[in-house]
Amino acid sequence: MKVSDLVEKLELEVYSGENGLSNLVTGGYTSDLLSDVMGHASENQVWITLQTHKNVMAVASLKDLAAVILVKGFKPDADMEAESNTHNIPVLGTKQEAFEISGKLYGIIGKF
């Protein structure tokens, strides 16, 4: 599955990193702690979080994550958007809470 498929199925907003919409997605990880994601997320996962600053993109790119989904209507800081464009890792958004969107993502792709 591609990031663009998730955007469609979960009706996500696309804030930045459009060039990464074709990135492959194999799972997801939900956390607001950067070193938790650093230690436990895997390549090609989508990261669900409420953190909106550019350090999120540093972690996402070092871990080769597929995309970031911001919850509860949070919008990325300008420098987060810029980093997302540089690394071709889309920043997406939803009004839903982490619990709901994580559940829906799990329903679509399961845990690999």
Add this chain to the structure above:
Amino acid sequence: MDFKYTIEGGDFSRAGHASSDVKKLLKQLNIDNQLIKRIVVALYEAEVNIVAHAKNGVIDVSILPDQVFIKLTDQGPGIKDINLAMQEGYSTASQKVREMGFGAGMGLPNMKKNADKLNIESTPGVGTTVELTTFIQ
């Protein structure tokens, strides 16, 4: 091959910059992808610790035929009890740093898990030296 980076304490806008650059270098050298991942996780945590906890520091990266050796030397408060600091969940991060999602107390455990060798030396009130060794095959 040797590379050097300087790190400014408190400058979160550049945190991870050195790690990202080292990742690129290792890719160019065709180092195994899983190995690069482990090196970069350990280095990122050590780099961010200088930003979050110290005044300033330098990172020396040596890429040798059989290993990648990284030494991070900082000037800062140092670590009084290294065994305590190594415990998952232990953190002295400020409220501001925690709000950004740092301060879970998982950085040092991540370094331990991902580097083949982790060596930490610290003098309270002076600074800390972290050595990360990863063997290439």
